[in-house]
Amino acid sequence: MLWAMKDAAKTVKGALVAMGAIALSACITSEPARVTFGPKMPIVDAADTSLPIRYDLRIPDRDAAYRTSIFEQLYAGLGREDLTAATSDEYRPASCAPHPSNVSGEQAVLDAIVDAAENARIVIVNESHVVSRHRNFTAELAARLEPLGFTHFAAETFSNPTDGVPPVLESVGLPYPRDVDGHYSSEPAFGRLLRTVKRLGYIPVPYEDNVQRDRSAPVAQQIAWREAFQAQALADALAEAGPDARMLVHVGYSHARETPIGFSDGREDLWMAARLRDLTGIDPLTISQYQCREESGPIRLAGNGPDAPEGAFDFVIAHPVTRFEGQRPTWRAEAGDLRVSVPAPLIPTQGAHVVEARLSGEPEAAVPMDRVLIFPGETVDLLLPAGNYELRAVQAMMD
Incomplete structure (x- = not known):
């Protein structure tokens, strides 16, 4: 079903590219841009x-x-986000050691990731659910990966009901995302990310756990259930899409992590990215955006942050702390x-x-x-x- 939607996505892509050309022509010949x-x-x-x-x-x-x-x-x-920043640590600096490459600047960082993705079938990038600039970076990444042949965009946020068609699949032919397509994706920066992947012709993939489980179960067990479901759903979607499909997956926080997490009872368990690797035999290219934050300066590559050991992610990005005006x-x-x-x-x-x-x-x-x-x-x-x-x-x- 996902692969059958490719033609609809291409139709939307062509229409939006044409609209973009008209807008560009207007910018060249008309008054300065205004709202x-x-x-x-x-x-x-x-x-x-x-x-x-x-x-x-x-x-x-x-x-x-x-x-x-x-x-x-x-x-x-x-x-x-200014109100969120009053209480959230995710708007405070969390410095990480520089990456050995010393790559900095958004385009240079994207270049490094795209070079590494040349032969990747799966790229997984995470976000903080409260920092909108992470969604903007994923949009830029999606635009850079599409020429490499990336075809599918999977997102944790997409609603995935147990019965009926997921809303995001119903809206494939539309040039805009809808509020009902997902929870986090109704935030405008996320909405613009989805406009980008629609324009580029990506096929959407919902994969979130939709099984009603025992809420009284230990937290570690609930995490394990969810990670296993997500990994299996993505593995199934990739198999259904065929051997030429390449997938960009946008997740929250640790779902992108390739190393185990330890729990207070001494157990270790795997997050979704590691489980997906084990299910498919495909080593995903993993990118973390939430661990490292600099006081100021450009986006740069960093070493793994204090909350994750070496090998947890292939790339760690340090964004500057979000500042506010108005x-x-x-x-x-x-x-x-x-x-x-x-x-x-x-x-x-x-x-x-x-x-x-x-x-x-x-x-x-x-x-x-x-x-x-x-x-x-x-x-x-x-x-x-x-x-x-x-x-x-x-x-x-x-x-």
Whole structure:
């Protein structure tokens, strides 16, 4: 079924390449790039949207560590990494020794990875679920791997129901991702990653564990179940795709790790990447983005971080720590987004609004090009590529 979707993906790729050529021509012949908004800017209740849970700020009354973790992911998914950074260590420096090659700069780092991927059938890259720039790097990597013949894009985030077609497979023919396609992928930077892989013609592969298991089982057992399921699902998808298929897999955290993890009871177990290697006999090229963070400077290759021994990953990337301006990550403006003020009518006087910017003509179901949570009295920017957008504000559900 996955391979049969290749023609649909190619059709979308051709259409989007043509659209890109038109946009490039417009940039050459017209006024400087700018962002414009349509005349309608509605304010709607979360309950009246197609996916109310996206705007639900209510957190179960659990222990403080759990609530902090959920809020960190929630804020990051709603464009407020600055709020996540207030409590998350993932926005603080974690220095690692330089890689022996001393490679630095995004293009040089990508060059090194692509050279190593020349003969690889599987490339696995991880992310922090709260640091959006990791998704931007994966998009750049996907663009560099496609000319090598990479055909499939697998992502942990893709919804994978036990019955029916996974949503991401239903939307193969669309040029945009949908909020229902996955959890983390409804964050706009992830959405733009999916727009990139759609444009390039990658075939999506959902593989997340979808078996209802005993939640009272030890954590180590629950991890083992999940890692085994994911590895088997990816091995099956690769076998189904055929011997010419090459796969880029985007995961969270340690799923990309090739060495065992130790547990408090003295046991060791394997993460998904190692299990996939053992199932297929294919040694994946593994890349970690979350271990190492520099105070400033360019992206660079690093040695394995303090939480992973030598051999855990083939490449470790040290990104600079995310900085903020106008409550938003500065890397997005540096990457080409235009900074635009949220129109005053959409800023809340009470409660909270989630302001969304979708390309004109795209439906409510599409992941917006930007989405940002705003509380009363805040000045928060939108970050958008040049184009015409439809704005709306959704009144968030709060305690």
